[in-house]
Amino acid sequence: MSKLNNPLFSNRNKDTDTKANKPKATVIPENAWKVLIVDDEPEIHKVTVMVLRNFELKGRPVELVSAYSAEHAREILAKNDDFALCLIDVVMETDYAGLELVRHIREELHYHATRLVLRTGQPGYAPEKEVIAKYDINDYKDKTELTETKFYTLMCSALRAYDDIVSLDNNRQGLEMVIDATANIFEARSLQTFTSAVLMQLISLLQLSRDAVMLQISGFSVTDSPTSMQILAAVGKYTDYIGSPSTNCLPEDDRQLLSKALSQHSHVYEDGRFVLYSETNEGHYHLLFVQHPHQLSYLDKRLIELFCSNVSIAYENHRLREEIENTQREIVCILSGAIESRSLETGKHIYRVAEMAALLASSFGYSKEDCERIKAAAPLHDIGKVGIPDQILHKPGKLVGQEWEEMKTHVKIGYDLLKESKRKVLQYAAIIAREHHERWDGNGYPRGLEGEDIHLLGRIVSLVDVFDALTSRRCYKEPWPVEKAIDYLQNESGKQFDPTVVNIFMQNLNKIQTICESYSDKASTQ
Known part of the structure; x- marks a missing residue:
């Protein structure tokens, strides 16, 4: 005072x-x-x-x-x-x-x-x-x-x-944001989801405007001009150009900035825009182009570069995981195909069943991840046929008496092969293997389940398996016309098939036919 x-x-x-x-x-x-x-x-x-x-x-x-x-x-x-x-x-x-x-x-x-x-x-x-x-x-x-x-x-x-x-x-908060942003990116499953997440997290990290694109070119085309680059993901005014060449949305001066980053193998910063450059061990080069209204501070640039390094690692891991998943899916299909060919049911039956099952599961509210698991699990629906004798599998006529009883055991054989797995894909496969021959009216096998006591996946695969069997050539029959097969499904609604599954199938009929055309047996023999 x-x-x-x-x-x-x-x-x-x-x-x-x-x-x-x-x-x-x-x-x-x-x-x-x-x-x-x-x-x-x-x-x-x-x-x-x-x-x-x-x-x-x-x-x-x-x-x-x-x-x-x-x-x-x-x-x-x-x-x-x-x-x-x-x-x-x-x-x-x-x-x-x-x-x-x-x-x-x-x-x-x-x-x-x-x-x-x-x-x-x-x-x-x-x-x-x-x-x-x-x-x-x-x-x-x-x-x-x-x-x-x-x-x-x-x-x-x-x-x-x-x-x-x-x-x-600010450094601490920035590092925390980079860690959080990278964690969100690691959760992305598909390549498009991954690249979109990269852009959104970078924009959130720096509180930038929402105009940005992410591009990719293969390692062997390092010297190519950015005009050949395809946009993998975009936000803001570039959203409509996803999947398009960069020439469709970027002016010449922006493409020159991309070329500069590519030729220098480094990030490039200019007023109002920047390009991030990253290179993976697999020989892929990625450019991330962002327009922004603010001047970037030294800390901003350091955080961007740290984020970019983490993104490169995340992308490498994403590609590796995707490769492993694709390999696993292909192994399942090869194994299932071997079983199908043993029963003389060659062609693309398992691929069609897998795609149709995933499509219907999506309509019933299964997540995208679960639909991918169902797509991988469905081809194993008849894996139990590995334990059925050739004389029964290859019989051209109708199975009778003890032959039919022995054929029905493939359901239990398949379930027993798969039931101990802790993997969700194989858990789905076990359910499908055991229940895809149950009937809505309770007259199916092996347990005579009725109505909704049958697992939804069993009800779905039951229908798509029968539809594909009817419309395909088998050793004991010629293919039915699609119209005749559809009539059969509708007539069996409430008896062999779940009426709701039949309705969902009919609502997706155009997509079903597209799947059948994409995996045509004719195409596989050419």
Whole structure:
């Protein structure tokens, strides 16, 4: 509460001004250091403003905000969390108002970056050693010893410390965002989903505009022009160009920027846009082009490059996982095909059944991931035929008596082969193998289940297996016309087949026929 005496800044001269002879700014820049002066004496505010009127650090001036009591300061701080420095008097409304304000700032507002400096004219009320030890402050000054030079030193050290803390905090938050963004990318299953996730997470990371594309070219065409690149994913104004060549949506100067990144094998940054370059171990090169309205800081660029490195690793893992899954699916189909050929049912039967089963499962609300599992599981529906003798499998006529009873055992054989697996694909396959010969009316086998007691996957595969068997050539029959097969399904609705499955099948008939054409037995023999 003691006023500043004239000698307080007695050594002030033009040489000690940080930016001497510079006119006072009428407009405070957005990047100014925000400093809160908390003191109940107007003279302290006037002198502080006078001393700091030309102060700059790192090209940034100060924005001074005045609070004439601790309570007034609380109101200001509640609405602003970006003060770099608070200059706080100890004795104001009460003898310890300043100390209580410090506790409020640190423990209730949790402003840990803001530098707090106590200035007091009555050090006896709050001894320096005791205050420094007990309160989370950054400096303690007696107003009578605070010359202009010392005040300048205090400002520089406090603001530099604040800047360092904010930079470290931004780095920490940025790294957390990169980790979170990368985790979200790893969850993507398909290539298009993966690349879309990359773009959206990068935009979220930097809070950029939403105009961006991701492109890919093969390693063997490194010298090709970006005009041959295909857009894998896009957001913003480029969304309609997914799957198109880059020439369809990017102007010449943007394509030149892509060429520059490709030829230099490096990231390229220009005002309003940048290209990220990454290369995988498999010889694939990826370019990510983003338009944005803001200038990127050094930290932004470092986070982008870290994110890009993680994306490259994630993409490599994604490709490896995709290769493994495709290999597993192909092995299942080869195994199933071997079983089908053993029963003289050659062709693309298992592929058609797999695609049709996944299509109907999707219509029943199965997730995309589960539909992929069903597609992999469905070809194993007759795996139990591996245990059926050739003379029964190859018999051209109708099976009778004991022959038929033995044929029916393929259901249990298949189930027993698959039931112990912990893999969801094989668990689905076990269900399908056991229940795809059950009937809606309860007259099927092996357990005579009825209605919804039959697993939905069993009901689905039961229908698509019969439909494909009817419309395909077998050793014991010629293929039926599609119309005749459809009539059979509708006539058996409520008897052999679940009526709801029949209805869903009919609603998807055009897609079903497309599947049959895509996996035609005629095409496989050519």
